[in-house]
Amino acid sequence: MDFLSLAFLFLVAGMISVPLASKFGLGSVLGYLIAGIALSPILSAFRVDVVSLQHFAEFGVVMMLFLVGLELEPKMLWQMKARLLGLGGLQVGVTTLAVMGIAMALGLEWSIALGLGLIFALSSTAIVLQTLGEKGLMRSDGGQASFSVLLFQDIAVIPMLALIPLLASPALMDSYVTPYEPVETQLEAPEIPMEDGAQAEDGHAAGEDHAGEDHAGEDHGPAAPGWIDTIPGWKRALLTVGAIALVVVGGSWLTPRLFRYIALARLRELFVATALCMVVGIALLMNLVGLSPALGTFLAGVVLANSEYRHELESDVDPFRGMLLGLFFMTVGAGIDFALLWDRLFTIVGLTVGLIALKAVILLALSYPFRVTGPNRWLFALGLAQAGEFGFVLLSFTTSVQVVPQAIADVALLVVALSMLLTPGLFILYDRVIAPRFSISGEHAADEIDEEAPIIIAGHGRWGGIVNRLLLGAGYRTVVLDHSSAQLEMLRAFGFKVFFGDASRPDLLVAAGIERAKMLVVAIDDRDQATEIVRHVRKHHPHVYIIARARDRNHVYELWGAGCRDIIRETFDSGVRAGRSALEALGVHPFDAERMARGFVDIDRRTMRELANLYDPEIPTHQNKPYIERSRALRAETEAAMTGGGTAYDARIERGWAPPVGRDEPEGDPAKGIE
Amino acid sequence: MAKLLIYYAHPGQRFSRANAAMWARAQTVKDATCVDLYAEYPRFDIDVDREQQRLLDHDVIVFQFPVFWYSTPSLLKEWQDLVLEHGFAYGHEGTRLAGKAMQLAVTTAGPETAYAPGGHNRYPIRDYLRPLEQTAFLCNMTFLAPLVLFGALKAENSGQIEQNAETYGWLLDGLSSGRVPVEEAAPDAVLTHETLRERV
Numbered sequence: 001m002d003f004l005s006l007a008f009l010f011l012v013a014g015m016i017s018v019p020l021a022s023k024f025g026l027g028s029v030l031g032y033l034i035a036g037i038a039l040s041p042i043l044s045a046f047r048v049d050v051v052s053l054q055h056f057a058e059f060g061v062v063m064m065l066f067l068v069g070l071e072l073e074p075k076m077l078w079q080m081k082a083r084l085l086g087l088g089g090l091q092v093g094v095t096t097l098a099v100m101g102i103a104m105a106l107g108l109e110w111s112i113a114l115g116l117g118l119i120f121a122l123s124s125t126a127i128v129l130q131t132l133g134e135k136g137l138m139r140s141d142g143g144q145a146s147f148s149v150l151l152f153q154d155i156a157v158i159p160m161l162a163l164i165p166l167l168a169s170p171a172l173m174d175s176y177v178t179p180y181e182p183v184e185t186q187l188e189a190p191e192i193p194m195e196d197g198a199q200a201e202d203g204h205a206a207g208e209d210h211a212g213e214d215h216a217g218e219d220h221g222p223a224a225p226g227w228i229d230t231i232p233g234w235k236r237a238l239l240t241v242g243a244i245a246l247v248v249v250g251g252s253w254l255t256p257r258l259f260r261y262i263a264l265a266r267l268r269e270l271f272v273a274t275a276l277c278m279v280v281g282i283a284l285l286m287n288l289v290g291l292s293p294a295l296g297t298f299l300a301g302v303v304l305a306n307s308e309y310r311h312e313l314e315s316d317v318d319p320f321r322g323m324l325l326g327l328f329f330m331t332v333g334a335g336i337d338f339a340l341l342w343d344r345l346f347t348i349v350g351l352t353v354g355l356i357a358l359k360a361v362i363l364l365a366l367s368y369p370f371r372v373t374g375p376n377r378w379l380f381a382l383g384l385a386q387a388g389e390f391g392f393v394l395l396s397f398t399t400s401v402q403v404v405p406q407a408i409a410d411v412a413l414l415v416v417a418l419s420m421l422l423t424p425g426l427f428i429l430y431d432r433v434i435a436p437r438f439s440i441s442g443e444h445a446a447d448e449i450d451e452e453a454p455i456i457i458a459g460h461g462r463w464g465g466i467v468n469r470l471l472l473g474a475g476y477r478t479v480v481l482d483h484s485s486a487q488l489e490m491l492r493a494f495g496f497k498v499f500f501g502d503a504s505r506p507d508l509l510v511a512a513g514i515e516r517a518k519m520l521v522v523a524i525d526d527r528d529q530a531t532e533i534v535r536h537v538r539k540h541h542p543h544v545y546i547i548a549r550a551r552d553r554n555h556v557y558e559l560w561g562a563g564c565r566d567i568i569r570e571t572f573d574s575g576v577r578a579g580r581s582a583l584e585a586l587g588v589h590p591f592d593a594e595r596m597a598r599g600f601v602d603i604d605r606r607t608m609r610e611l612a613n614l615y616d617p618e619i620p621t622h623q624n625k626p627y628i629e630r631s632r633a634l635r636a637e638t639e640a641a642m643t644g645g646g647t648a649y650d651a652r653i654e655r656g657w658a659p660p661v662g663r664d665e666p667e668g669d670p671a672k673g674i675e
Numbered sequence: 676m677a678k679l680l681i682y683y684a685h686p687g688q689r690f691s692r693a694n695a696a697m698w699a700r701a702q703t704v705k706d707a708t709c710v711d712l713y714a715e716y717p718r719f720d721i722d723v724d725r726e727q728q729r730l731l732d733h734d735v736i737v738f739q740f741p742v743f744w745y746s747t748p749s750l751l752k753e754w755q756d757l758v759l760e761h762g763f764a765y766g767h768e769g770t771r772l773a774g775k776a777m778q779l780a781v782t783t784a785g786p787e788t789a790y791a792p793g794g795h796n797r798y799p800i801r802d803y804l805r806p807l808e809q810t811a812f813l814c815n816m817t818f819l820a821p822l823v824l825f826g827a828l829k830a831e832n833s834g835q836i837e838q839n840a841e842t843y844g845w846l847l848d849g850l851s852s853g854r855v856p857v858e859e860a861a862p863d864a865v866l867t868h869e870t871l872r873e874r875v
Contacts, residue, residue, distance in 0.1 A: 591717040
């Protein structure tokens with residue numbers, strides 16, 4: 001099958017199944033998995049190499065960790081250390097031992113049992129983070145605990161790959177007879193492209209190096225990472241440290257300069273290309289020194305979390321992450337070998353359910369000492385109960401280094417895939433059954449942590465800057481978006497938290513946290529873009545309170561039509577103040593001038609509000625009859641009032657201070673005598 | 676010689692006659708500081724430090740205002756609320772105003788007969804000025820007998836406006852030069868342009 005038809009096939013499958021799954025509240029992951037299952041007959045008919053496709057798609061995991069890193073400032077990572085090491089370490093350790101014990105009880109050799117324990121201890125970063133992000137649970141306590149464990153697992157894969165070859169026992173391999181021949185061939189075929197692929201999955205490439213001399217020489221091209229094994233240990237360590245240092249220094253020092261340079265071209269796609277180039281480059285570098293690319297990009301993400309280009313990077317990389325992960329989930333669905341599944345249905349389903357139950361119980365037990373409470377405990381336990389995509393990698397690795405016999409690996413592979421397939425179901429169980437029970441008791445709300453700033457200011461020019469300074473001065477946290485690099489640099493120098501980006505792009509608003517924001521201040525120069533932002537946010541994020549800057553009176557109506565109800569004319573207040581100053585200079589008493597100005601503002605605002613209701617965005621203002629008529633009438637009214645022809649204006653500004661008149665005068669008003 | 680600080684609080688100066696004449700006369704007093712509160716703080720954002728410094732720099736504090744609803748105009752109340760801080764004007768350490776004097780010069784719409792048992796305001800004008808009198812007491816200030824122009828709305832026809840303004844000027848000049856003694860007022864004492872006619 002050629003590239004275009006394959007791409008078309010996957011895109012169509014995703015397009016059809018994901019919205020359907022979302023509609024029924026199943027989440028995108030299950031939608032992709034189902035699409036993959038639906039595709040599998042077509043794919044096998046065309047002899048598509050699903051596994052190598054899967055390894056390509058796993059690059060989405062690398063991108064996801066980069067994005068996760070971007071969300072995580074170094075300070076936050078440091079705060080997580082207890083959970084990362086303690087909770088993560090215990091989860092991997094205890095689960096490995098438990099699975100190993102059960103496997104031995106079922107009659108397997110200890111080395112095979114340990115291999116399986118390591119494989120099943122891991123959970124699916126891809127599914128869990130995707131689902132948590134989709135449901136907005138990433139920042140909840142359960143989400144944070146899950147993330148800590150997943151991150152530890154990602155790190156733990158590296159020593160595992162080093163450990164597994166030590167368990168090799170070729171003699172054992174022959175004692176397990178493959179029950180189902182075709183599986184073997186299907187599994188073995190993709191191994192070669194997998195190793196050759198420049199984008200070989202994290203850990204896997206590194207794993208091949210550890211696999212030993214018999215592999216490295218023949219399979220890898222000259223650019224393959226195998227060369228690292230040929231140099232002495234101390235040099236290797238030095239190289240590894242150097243690579244990490246390069247990522248950290250490059251991330252913090254080089255990136256801003258690079259982006260500033262790229263910004264000169266003013267081309268959106270160049271930003272995308274640069275962001276992709278960064279991620280791919282780091283992954284390559286990590287492969288080269290035998291580290292996990294996911295870990296490397298995560299580190300780069302953390303380094304860039306404080307950068308002004310954070311939101312830009314996020315919105316640039318995110319679509320690729322989404323597409324690749326979608327492809328990855330589809331390949332998981334497509335990779336399920338139904339023939340073997342039907343053949344040994346009860347064994348495999350039993351093992352899968354048993355594995356999920358075992359992992360969930362261990363996670364539940366661990367949640368107590370680490371104080372993951374309430375609904376978060378269940379989110380944590382159910383969310384991480386599956387085996388993960390690293391399981392695929394480790395399985396093919398364990399068979400190739402003769403730790404786990406092929407026959408057992410085939411079954412284990414199905415258990416991993418099936419447990420991933422069941423995970424969306426567990427999340428649905430959490431959503432529909434567990435979370436509602438806790439929210440009734442009121443615990444749910446208290447556990448949510450919101451780390452985003454509640455106020456987004458789009459445009460930090462002369463106007464937005466004033467708003468920002470006032471809000472910061474009052475102790476509120478803001479996220480500022482601006483598309484002027486020079487402006488940003490200056491603001492950063494003064495210690496403002498500002499991010500580069502064009503606020504009129506919806507994806508950037510999402511990256512800046514519009515979904516969790518309380519307020520958006522639209523202060524950008526371009527009036528049409530400002531109106532568009534208001535329209536978009538009103539429609540897609542109706543919970544956000546919008547304050548918009550209007551260029552002039554007509555813009556006020558446009559913004560009103562777009563749904564904004566707090567519109568500030570950028571020059572109105574200063575104009576009124578200038579008028580007031582003029583009155584004072586003309587000898588009007590300052591307090592009278594103040595009241596005249598207030599009266600003017602009041603009348604003007606009332607007029608405008610009335611006209612705004614007649615404004616119709618569908619009809620140009622000059623063709624809007626009721627608008628024009630009312631506008632004329634109001635203008636006549638105002639003018640008459642201001643020039644002394646009417647009484648409304650005078651009454652408005654003098655009311656209360658004029659001396660009492662009429663019948664009371666001879667007696668004198670007891671209250672106010674203005675003699 | 677006493678240094679005078681004259682505060683004038685009137686939000687409707689365009690309509691004022693009696694107070695306008697008084698204010699014009701007050702500004703002729705030698706070496707007195709005259710502050711039109713509504714002109715200086717039209718948006719009610721009183722500069723507390725500056726006002727406190729003004730108080731410290733003077734000996735006799737004069738408040739000239741029309742009586743509104745048996746009290747001061749709102750900005751003068753705001754001024755009191757903000758400027759007379761604890762620890763500055765009153766309280767254990769608040770002794771900064773001790774020894775200074777407070778002189779009131781007010782106008783009322785009601786005639787003198789209204790401010791008496793049986794009149795429609797029922798109580799003497801001094802009773803309505805007690806809050807300020809008590810403020811002076813708490814700040815260890817000397818409360819001087821207030822100058823009152825009754826029936827100010829009708830005063831125009833009888834030439835009382837000029838007379839009252841001149842009396843006000845005489846009083847301020849006298850306090851400034853020491854010709855008028857700075858002494859605590861009797862509980863019921865009220866000065867009017869009529870009672871002072873012979874001395875002016």
